[in-house]
Amino acid sequence: xxxxxxILAILFQLxxxxxxxxxxxxxxxxxxxxxxxxxxxxGAGVLQPYRxxxxxxxxxxxxxxxxxxxxxxxxxxxxxxxxxxxAIIPIIAVDLPFSxxxxxxxxxxxxxxARVFLALAAMDIGTAFGSLGARREMLVSFLAEPxxxxxxxxxxxxxxxxxxxxxxxxxxxxxxxLYPSLAFAALAFVIVLLAENARxxxxxxxxxxELTMIHEAMILEYSARHxxxxxxxxxxxxxxxxxxxxxxxxxxxIIEAGNWAGxxxxxxxLLLKLLAAGAGLAVFEAISAKLRIFRAPEFLGxxxxxxxxxxxxxxLLGA
Amino acid sequence: MDAVGILPLDVVGWxxxxxxxxxxxxxxxxxxxxxxxxxxxxxxxLTSLLLALAGLWALAAAPNILVLPLGLPDLPFHLRLDPLSxxxxxxLGGASLGVSLYSAGYFKAMxxxxxxxxxxEYHLFLVGMTLVLLADDAYMFMVAWETMALSSYFLVxxxxxxxxxxxxxxxxxxIAHVGAIAILLSFGVMQGGNGIAAYTFDAMRAAHLTSFWxxxxxxxxxxxxxxxxxxxxxxxxxxxAHPAAPSPVSALMSGVMLKTAIYGILRVTFxxxxxxxxxxxxxxxxxxxxxxxxxxxxxxxxxxxxxxxAYSSIENIGLLLVGIGLTIIxxxxxxxxxxxxxxxxxxxxxxxxxxxKSLLFIGTGSILHATGERNMGRLGGLIHxxxxxxxxxxxxxxxxxxxxxxxxxxxxxxxxxxxxxxxGLPNSYINMLVPVAAAVIALAAALAAYVxxxxxxxxxxxxPREKALEHAHDADLWERSGMxxxxxxxxxxxxxxxxxxxxxxxxxxxxxxxxxxxAATNWVFLAPVDTERASYSPxxxxxxxxxxxxxxTxxVRRLYHGRLRRSAAWDCGFPAQTARMQDTAxxxxxxxxxxxxxxFKIERExxxxxxxxxxYHGQTEDRLWYILYLPVKLLTEKLSSLASLLQHxxxxxxxxxxxxxxxxxxxxV
Numbered sequence: 002x003x004x005x006x007x008i009l010a011i012l013f014q015l016x017x018x019x020x021x022x023x024x025x026x027x028x029x030x031x032x033x034x035x036x037x038x039x040x041x042x043x044g045a046g047v048l049q050p051y052r053x054x055x056x057x058x059x060x061x062x063x064x065x066x067x068x069x070x071x072x073x074x075x076x077x078x079x080x081x082x083x084x085x086x087x088a089i090i091p092i093i094a095v096d097l098p099f100s101x102x103x104x105x106x107x108x109x110x111x112x113x114x115a116r117v118f119l120a121l122a123a124m125d126i127g128t129a130f131g132s133l134g135a136r137r138e139m140l141v142s143f144l145a146e147p148x149x150x151x152x153x154x155x156x157x158x159x160x161x162x163x164x165x166x167x168x169x170x171x172x173x174x175x176x177x178x179l180y181p182s183l184a185f186a187a188l189a190f191v192i193v194l195l196a197e198n199a200r201x202x203x204x205x206x207x208x209x210x211e212l213t214m215i216h217e218a219m220i221l222e223y224s225a226r227h228x229x230x231x232x233x234x235x236x237x238x239x240x241x242x243x244x245x246x247x248x249x250x251x252x253x254x255i256i257e258a259g260n261w262a263g264x265x266x267x268x269x270x271l272l273l274k275l276l277a278a279g280a281g282l283a284v285f286e287a288i289s290a291k292l293r294i295f296r297a298p299e300f301l302g303x304x305x306x307x308x309x310x311x312x313x314x315x316x317l318l319g320a
Numbered sequence: 321m322d323a324v325g326i327l328p329l330d331v332v333g334w335x336x337x338x339x340x341x342x343x344x345x346x347x348x349x350x351x352x353x354x355x356x357x358x359x360x361x362x363x364x365x366l367t368s369l370l371l372a373l374a375g376l377w378a379l380a381a382a383p384n385i386l387v388l389p390l391g392l393p394d395l396p397f398h399l400r401l402d403p404l405s406x407x408x409x410x411x412l413g414g415a416s417l418g419v420s421l422y423s424a425g426y427f428k429a430m431x432x433x434x435x436x437x438x439x440x441e442y443h444l445f446l447v448g449m450t451l452v453l454l455a456d457d458a459y460m461f462m463v464a465w466e467t468m469a470l471s472s473y474f475l476v477x478x479x480x481x482x483x484x485x486x487x488x489x490x491x492x493x494x495i496a497h498v499g500a501i502a503i504l505l506s507f508g509v510m511q512g513g514n515g516i517a518a519y520t521f522d523a524m525r526a527a528h529l530t531s532f533w534x535x536x537x538x539x540x541x542x543x544x545x546x547x548x549x550x551x552x553x554x555x556x557x558x559x560x561a562h563p564a565a566p567s568p569v570s571a572l573m574s575g576v577m578l579k580t581a582i583y584g585i586l587r588v589t590f591x592x593x594x595x596x597x598x599x600x601x602x603x604x605x606x607x608x609x610x611x612x613x614x615x616x617x618x619x620x621x622x623x624x625x626x627x628x629x630a631y632s633s634i635e636n637i638g639l640l641l642v643g644i645g646l647t648i649i650x651x652x653x654x655x656x657x658x659x660x661x662x663x664x665x666x667x668x669x670x671x672x673x674x675x676x677k678s679l680l681f682i683g684t685g686s687i688l689h690a691t692g693e694r695n696m697g698r699l700g701g702l703i704h705x706x707x708x709x710x711x712x713x714x715x716x717x718x719x720x721x722x723x724x725x726x727x728x729x730x731x732x733x734x735x736x737x738x739x740x741x742x743x744g745l746p747n748s749y750i751n752m753l754v755p756v757a758a759a760v761i762a763l764a765a766a767l768a769a770y771v772x773x774x775x776x777x778x779x780x781x782x783x784p785r786e787k788a789l790e791h792a793h794d795a796d797l798w799e800r801s802g803m804x805x806x807x808x809x810x811x812x813x814x815x816x817x818x819x820x821x822x823x824x825x826x827x828x829x830x831x832x833x834x835x836x837x838x839a840a841t842n843w844v845f846l847a848p849v850d851t852e853r854a855s856y857s858p859x860x861x862x863x864x865x866x867x868x869x870x871x872x873t874x875x876v877r878r879l880y881h882g883r884l885r886r887s888a889a890w891d892c893g894f895p896a897q898t899a900r901m902q903d904t905a906x907x908x909x910x911x912x913x914x915x916x917x918x919x920f921k922i923e924r925e926x927x928x929x930x931x932x933x934x935x936y937h938g939q940t941e942d943r944l945w946y947i948l949y950l951p952v953k954l955l956t957e958k959l960s961s962l963a964s965l966l967q968h969x970x971x972x973x974x975x976x977x978x979x980x981x982x983x984x985x986x987x988x989v
Contacts, residue, residue, distance in 0.1 A: 058879070061885055062885065063884075063885045063886075064884065064885075064886060065886070066888065067701065069704060071714075077869045077873055078865075078869060081868040084868050085864055101855050102845070102855070102861050103724075103857075103860075107861065110722070111724065113723055114723045114724065117721060117723060120777070121781060124782050125781045126783075126891075127889075128889050129897070129901040129903075130891060130892060132782065135773065135908075136910075139770040142770075143767050144763075144766070147762035147763045150762045151755075154740060157740055158740065162852055162854065163737070163853065163854040164853075164855065167852060211892050221892060224890075226880060298911075305759070313756070
């Protein structure tokens with residue numbers, strides 16, 4: 002029986018690996034479609050990201066004369082890291098054998114690996130915009146990363162574990178409690194999510210003005226399959242972050258270990274949560290304006306302080 | 321092994337003698353510099369390897385003791401090899417193996433006479449560090465400590481015809497000796513006025529000090545060793561001396577010598593002083609946090625690659641001190657498993673830092689040889705001309721940035737776990753401090769990634785900023801092999817943390833009486849407390865990332881195509897793109913300088929829009945130098961000029977002094 006469960010769990014882990022990679026562009030498409038509706042446009046449809054990916058994969062890759070091998074490997078590294086990150090976050094069931102190998106600190110590490118390689122690749126060609134993007138990306142992340150870590154720490158303190166399945170188990174399946182510390186963490190997390198996924202107010206994913214770019218400035222030199230992988234990785238990153246949000250702050254409905262019968266309901270609930278989160282993101286972006294780049298550290302500093310405050314509240318109140 | 325009667329300490333003793341012989345041999349061979357390079361340094365590397373192996377052997381053995389027939393009449397030299405010493409011997413041997421191999425290639429351009437001297441000083445430096453780790457009495461310790469300080473001073477001032485280097489060396493010597501005095505005083509307090517025989521460490525272990533005197537001893541030791549380690553505010557020598565020294569020496573100083581100070585703090589706190597007080601831990605923790613953030617902040621704004629690495633060493637020393645502080649706190653409150661966890665994190669990080677910092681420093685040596693340039697603003701694009709150095713240093717950069725699955729991440733992970741497990745301390749103030757400290761550590765770690773992206777990106781990536789860089793040559797075979805060893809060690813320490821933790825457990829058991837163990841059932845998973853709480857498996861992690869990457873590559877190539885064209889950089893269609901439009905080191909650090917502006921002393925010369933020859937000049941300096949050191953310097957100058965009032969150079973005045981003194985003495989005695 003135990004072996005059967007393990008095999009099922011491994012199968013499920015592989016299924017989630019496949020699911021996230023296929024579903025991630027859909028989420029991006031949904032967010033874009035919501036934005037279009039809010040701006041009174043008809044929009045390109047939720048399937049547009051897939052069409053873009055297909056188009057990019059079919060094109061010939063063009064890279065600069067002085068591009069080093071680092072430049073060419075980076076899309077694969079970034080894509081691999083994001084894919085892995087999205088696949089180890091429990092959003093349907095907590096049976097994810099691989100999440101034993103990488104806990105929340107390692108998850109933050111995976112994001113860091115992808116970010117560092119992308120920043121290095123941006124500096125590789127030696128264009129003005131590339132290094133500008135790399136510098137800004139590292140600037141945003143040096144405050145966002147510790148804030149994310151503190152959010153995870155608050156959840157870990159509550160659940161006495163740094164493993165995501167245990168955290169979700171503790172939050173979803175044990176006695177229901179209101180955690181004031183988690184409320185602070187949730188606020189901080191929303192800010193981190195916006196910053197790390199290059200959304201308004203920190204960055205604008207649809208910008209065409211190079212001087213205001215962060216993420217887009219880093220990938221200006223990429224084309225075709227490399228660009229496709231990076232775009233796909235961005236979708237996966239957004240998916241991973243929204244998954245983290247679901248796992249930490251809305252874990253109700255994620256099934257416990259071994260309860261495979263509850264799967265259909267869990268999947269339905271997940272889709273609902275994703276739809277709501279995507280729509281919420283679009284609304285938030287519609288009602289906020291982009292910050293000047295030097296306001297961004299203050300914005301992120303707020304997130305960092307909120308997250309630390311959440312942790313302190315946990316220490317004070319024990320909840 | 322015991323049957324033959326050979327102890328690990330005997331082996332270490334022979335190796336030390338062999339090192340001395342190699343050093344003297346180097347001096348004798350100064351007419352044949354190629355022999356020094358091709359024979360002495362490789363033999364020295366072999367000795368390092370054997371030393372590391374002897375350390376590994378001694379780790380599991382009972383402490384060895386040896387009394388030498390040398391030293392003071394009532395205080396012969398005592399040597400002792402226990403697990404703590406053995407651990408640091410492994411660190412010393414492992415890191416110096418790579419550095420010595422590298423030196424075999426690095427010093428080839430040096431003139432014979434200087435090379436002979438450098439070879440002697442280099443080996444005396446290694447011997448000094450080894451003996452510091454082995455010393456079992458205060459006298460032996462101070463002799464070894466001074467050997468280490470003086471030999472490294474001479475190594476720092478190898479290029480003594482440059483005034484800045486002489487100045488850096490002087491500052492280093494000064495602070496090293498202020499620190500040494502504090503260490504000596506600390507030993508004096510610990511021996512408690514019981515005569516000269518009480519200067520052995522055994523007597524100090526047996527002595528029971530009151531909490532006041534043990535606090536005095538701890539504070540003196542923290543000051544003394546802190547001065548050697550570069551703890552803020554005693555760090556000022558470090559960013560001057562490390563860049564001044566030849567690169568292999570910088571590597572040894574940063575990678576190994578700073579660790580002897582960490583060893584000293586651990587030795588005094590946990591071994592010589594039997595009991596600790598909780599506020600020592602808080603003090604160490606606070607100093608460590610300040611040092612870590614300070615170091616990384618300054619590293620972010622440096623333009624000189626070796627200064628950047630020196631500031632990054634200050635940051636890492638801060639992290640180590642945080643680990644020591646946590647260990648003291650947990651140990652005082654009887655949380656033994658947690659104390660073992662934070663001690664493990666500290667020792668693990670010491671080992672990691674020894675390897676990746678040595679790797680990066682010798683890497684800068686290769687760049688310096690290839691380009692003659694230390695200023696990052698004049699480098700760039702070296703990945704094309706120095707592929708070996710670029711790949712090997714990428715490993716070091718990723719490791720020091722704390723990225724999985726390399727070694728820097730493991731020790732960071734362990735340290736953060738120690739923070740996460742800390743609630744439940746009886747002192748609520750400390751409980752409040754812990755989350756703040758964890759946040760600061762996370763911030764320092766994230767900034768370290770910023771610094772390393774800047775370091776690697778500006779030096780190796782982009783376009784060459786100077787014409788001369790086109791002719792840069794890669795590291796030679798010896799240099800390369802030293803770097804390969806250090807890079808491999810970084811990877812191995814990252815992938816097999818369970819083995820390393822098992823070895824460190826032996827030290828923890830000896831030092832604080834409890835170990836970490838590994839809760840997981842197999843060797844792949846590192847799970848310090850229990851598998852439900854936290855586990856990490858770098859091997860599976862790496863396999864998963866590589867597997868996913870491989871799958872993606874195959875799928876993309878199979879389903880689509882692998883066609884690739886080269887063309888000019890696009891850069892948004894901007895036509896007049898030159899290498900000077902890239903971020904310089906200063907430009908990359910500018911956001912940090914702006915955010916942390918109050919902490920820096922910034923001098924800037926900004927051109928006006930109407931200048932015909934616009935010139936930008938910016939300099940970021942350390943405020944502490946002006947706040948703490950300059951007043952002391954001025955005071956010293958003033959006092960010495962007052963003292964010179966007594967000096968007239970006329971004999972009758974001096975006779976009058978003698979007469980007055982005699983009269984005064986006769987009246988009083």
